[in-house]
């Protein structure tokens with residue numbers, strides 16, 4: 001099976017997971033910016049990844065506009081990296097707000113813990129996170145917004161590898 005990974009990552013956590021998956025399964029790997037000229041017809045399994053920003057997945061537009069090709073693939077995986085533990089993301093149903101039912105029925109979705117280093121954020125993002133830290137009443141979210149977080153763990157990709165290898 002020929003595997004393709006396309007990811008969108010602002011601060012590198014999604015990229016790191018994407019590279020771990022590529023190393024484990026053997027895959028061609030491209031950032032979304034590089035993916036314009038990639039011929040999807042050459043691949044049987046497609047893995048897509050991106051960070052969650054303000055409740056949105058930034059790879060949505062690409063998925064929707066390439067859906068005609070994606071829907072005939074053997075397996076399509078979508079993983080997200082974020083600041084919420086996986087159970088919370090499932091409860092939030094964030095993904096249902098981002099993608100239509102027809103697409104979700106075909107995609108296998110894996111929410112993963114990401115990373116945020118406050119000092120690395122650009123001016124705009126720092127401002128948003130500062131405001132969030134001030135406004136939120138959730139103590140966990142407040143702490144993550146003030147101190148940042150690192151939920152990165154190579155083991156998090158195991159369910160994705162199991163699914164792709166099955």
Ligand SMILES: Cc1cc2nc3c(=O)[nH]c(=O)nc-3n(C[C@H](O)[C@H](O)[C@H](O)COP(=O)(O)O)c2cc1C
Nearest residue numbers: 009010011012013014051054055082083084114115
């Ligand atoms: C401005 C901003 C907004 C964010 N919004 C969310 C969010 O809505 N939900 C969430 O769980 N994490 C949120 N995060 C955390 C990112 O999803 C997390 O840091 C992710 O690992 C970033 O991926 P990347 O390093 O590949 O860009 C936000 C981070 C920033 C800087």
